Amino acid sequence: MNFKISKxxxxxxxxxxxxxxxxxxxLPWLTGVKIEIKDGELILTGSDSDISIQKIIQKNEDDYVFxxxxxxxxxxxxKYILDIVRKIDxxxxxxxxxxxxxxxxxxxxxxxxxxxxxxxxxxSIDFTMPxxxxxxxxxxxxxxxxxxxxxxxxxxxxxxxxxVNFKADGPNLExxxxxxxxxxxxxxxxxxxxxxxxxxxxxxxxxxxxxxxxDTNVLIxxxxxxxxxxxxxxxxxxxxxxxxYPETSRLIPTEFMYELTLDARDILNAIDRASFIKSxxxxxxxxxxxxxxxxISSKSQEVGSSLEKLNxxxxxxxxxxxxxxxxxxxxxxxVLNGTVVKIEFSGEMKPFIIRNAEDDSVLQLIxxxxxxx
Amino acid sequence: MNFKISKxxxxxxxxxxxxxxxxxxxLPWLTGVKIEIKDGELILTGSDSDISIQKIIQKNEDDYVFxxxxxxxxxxxxKYILDIVRKIDxxxxxxxxxxxxxxxxxxxxxxxxxxxxxxxxxxSIDFTMPxxxxxxxxxxxxxxxxxxxxxxxxxxxxxxxxxVNFKADGPNLExxxxxxxxxxxxxxxxxxxxxxxxxxxxxxxxxxxxxxxxDTNVLIxxxxxxxxxxxxxxxxxxxxxxxxYPETSRLIPTEFMYELTLDARDILNAIDRASFIKSxxxxxxxxxxxxxxxxISSKSQEVGSSLEKLNxxxxxxxxxxxxxxxxxxxxxxxVLNGTVVKIEFSGEMKPFIIRNAEDDSVLQLIxxxxxxx
Numbered sequence: 001m002n003f004k005i006s007k008x009x010x011x012x013x014x015x016x017x018x019x020x021x022x023x024x025x026x027l028p029w030l031t032g033v034k035i036e037i038k039d040g041e042l043i044l045t046g047s048d049s050d051i052s053i054q055k056i057i058q059k060n061e062d063d064y065v066f067x068x069x070x071x072x073x074x075x076x077x078x079k080y081i082l083d084i085v086r087k088i089d090x091x092x093x094x095x096x097x098x099x100x101x102x103x104x105x106x107x108x109x110x111x112x113x114x115x116x117x118x119x120x121x122x123x124s125i126d127f128t129m130p131x132x133x134x135x136x137x138x139x140x141x142x143x144x145x146x147x148x149x150x151x152x153x154x155x156x157x158x159x160x161x162x163x164v165n166f167k168a169d170g171p172n173l174e175x176x177x178x179x180x181x182x183x184x185x186x187x188x189x190x191x192x193x194x195x196x197x198x199x200x201x202x203x204x205x206x207x208x209x210x211x212x213x214x215d216t217n218v219l220i221x222x223x224x225x226x227x228x229x230x231x232x233x234x235x236x237x238x239x240x241x242x243x244x245y246p247e248t249s250r251l252i253p254t255e256f257m258y259e260l261t262l263d264a265r266d267i268l269n270a271i272d273r274a275s276f277i278k279s280x281x282x283x284x285x286x287x288x289x290x291x292x293x294x295x296i297s298s299k300s301q302e303v304g305s306s307l308e309k310l311n312x313x314x315x316x317x318x319x320x321x322x323x324x325x326x327x328x329x330x331x332x333x334x335v336l337n338g339t340v341v342k343i344e345f346s347g348e349m350k351p352f353i354i355r356n357a358e359d360d361s362v363l364q365l366i367x368x369x370x371x372x373x
Numbered sequence: 374m375n376f377k378i379s380k381x382x383x384x385x386x387x388x389x390x391x392x393x394x395x396x397x398x399x400l401p402w403l404t405g406v407k408i409e410i411k412d413g414e415l416i417l418t419g420s421d422s423d424i425s426i427q428k429i430i431q432k433n434e435d436d437y438v439f440x441x442x443x444x445x446x447x448x449x450x451x452k453y454i455l456d457i458v459r460k461i462d463x464x465x466x467x468x469x470x471x472x473x474x475x476x477x478x479x480x481x482x483x484x485x486x487x488x489x490x491x492x493x494x495x496x497s498i499d500f501t502m503p504x505x506x507x508x509x510x511x512x513x514x515x516x517x518x519x520x521x522x523x524x525x526x527x528x529x530x531x532x533x534x535x536x537v538n539f540k541a542d543g544p545n546l547e548x549x550x551x552x553x554x555x556x557x558x559x560x561x562x563x564x565x566x567x568x569x570x571x572x573x574x575x576x577x578x579x580x581x582x583x584x585x586x587x588d589t590n591v592l593i594x595x596x597x598x599x600x601x602x603x604x605x606x607x608x609x610x611x612x613x614x615x616x617x618y619p620e621t622s623r624l625i626p627t628e629f630m631y632e633l634t635l636d637a638r639d640i641l642n643a644i645d646r647a648s649f650i651k652s653x654x655x656x657x658x659x660x661x662x663x664x665x666x667x668x669i670s671s672k673s674q675e676v677g678s679s680l681e682k683l684n685x686x687x688x689x690x691x692x693x694x695x696x697x698x699x700x701x702x703x704x705x706x707x708v709l710n711g712t713v714v715k716i717e718f719s720g721e722m723k724p725f726i727i728r729n730a731e732d733d734s735v736l737q738l739i740x741x742x743x744x745x746x
Binding site: 077079080083084087088089102109110111112113114115269270272273276277302303304305306307308309310 | 450452453456457460461462475482483484485486487488642643645646649650675676677678679680681682683
């Protein structure tokens, strides 16, 4: 293998595929980037076997250099090649397999001879595209990811809760995440009629969010075994999480006796201020609402207490006292990303719902906590 | 105790004294800031018993609010009070000891009641000023610190090497740091005639560097037991390191057979590029210099090799091959902070010296390493 390419193009492509690579993989090949020149294209692949990312660079574009001397392939430790390509002080970089697996990476007056790994032993990854496909704007997909995936569980005891459930049965796509103490649900309309029900690891969605450019469409292809996100010439492929996703719609209350409308910034700042008051590592906030005033308070035997008056935009209902995890409400309000939030309650020990007052595509549900003070 | 003060003034002062505080101190009082109102002044103190920082805020300045209702003192956990004062959304903050040690910190519509600690049990720290004193411009002191303290040892086996030695015997101040593989030495002229020989912990110097403002003078006061750095109304006091500092001047060669002058950026970048090639965790660089060309190379059985040609500004001497720790030379060149560096050698296995070509107040000495290839 022997080719020359613009540093900028190679570095960007390596950075993208390296996102899938875990430096501590037990399989040595998976700590590397597979670099392949075939049919006039440069194909870069990175994988940790759960997530695989492949990026294809074609020849003969106008705005960068890409010249092939010889086809072939090699696997190079991701951290070495990224480091070399980032630091090399040259516009163009030549990558050449010399002898066996020894690979020369050179530019300007510097050259590096790196011990590569034979690409024939790199695990074969099937990037065939599933037939169930839909397109979504990057901006829309980013919103789905940021507004739901934070609510997934980080515990492996119920693996299915570590992913976001994507379900379509007609024109609507419903995305749900829950760790069983809180739940985030986003519904958007897709073009056409779609039918699938898959759970995608939150980790993959995080990598997708980092990779997509806001101004493009993303093609999502889904089978029973995997999901693919196509962004221009890059594909991010992920395994799905096995197991039936719990039926969550019956958990979401539909009738409310209390309704509080607040400036989002006000409640975020108030929770943030009180958050250092923790009992057993958790900051529990008590909300005391009435037509007269809205109070946020917290208390811990060890640290002390806080009390803050909030200005409600609107409150409807009898006086209410309810306690909750400060972080859960903070996270939920933050991702709603609106200026005004509406919180609806059905009782002191019932789950409550937080919405962006100007966007009904998304809801956040939170379970209150019992306090004894 | 009861006083009101501008948030900005209180937060800045707390941030400074908190630098001395270790959250994991075995003495609970030392995890707190001592807050004292006495004789119309606010006195804040933080300490980890090695370093102590005290800041005094006086009343009746024009550009901030500071009103005392009642004198007194309290100790408050540093992380809590910093967090409260940073996040509170008010221009002015009131601090009031309520009942016993319970302290109310309030501003605008928020209030916090924090369990404080009795100040009478806070260790008594003697801030008396030693009589040996000299003044130095902050900029000059910052240079001393950055150009020497990186070369101190981080191992406690020879405690005296974890500090920078400050020695004066007449008008010159000589500052030396060494970990026994490299040495940094800075000499500056002081006003007057000074006589002292003390070793100041590198950690303290780091805190001093973070605290001083570039546009001021720093008064340094030294006794056999402690050193103080006075910056306006702030004093940073440190214990000294016991033990005789080694006599280093005989280690520094004075005759050189080879001399290499280089662009500082060129050598920094070349070493940085080669630094991922490590053997047993260390990146060893070989320099091959001759009148014809200057080569930087590195090699590791596992990773591979690198080779780079440097443009010398000037080389004098016979051909030379010498190997050294890439990081040591990188650190030394970086802190010299010049555009051109001059490296002087006396032989392949002899210590060599790096200087900023435009500043002879500082020298960096490095021991070469033996390689077997």
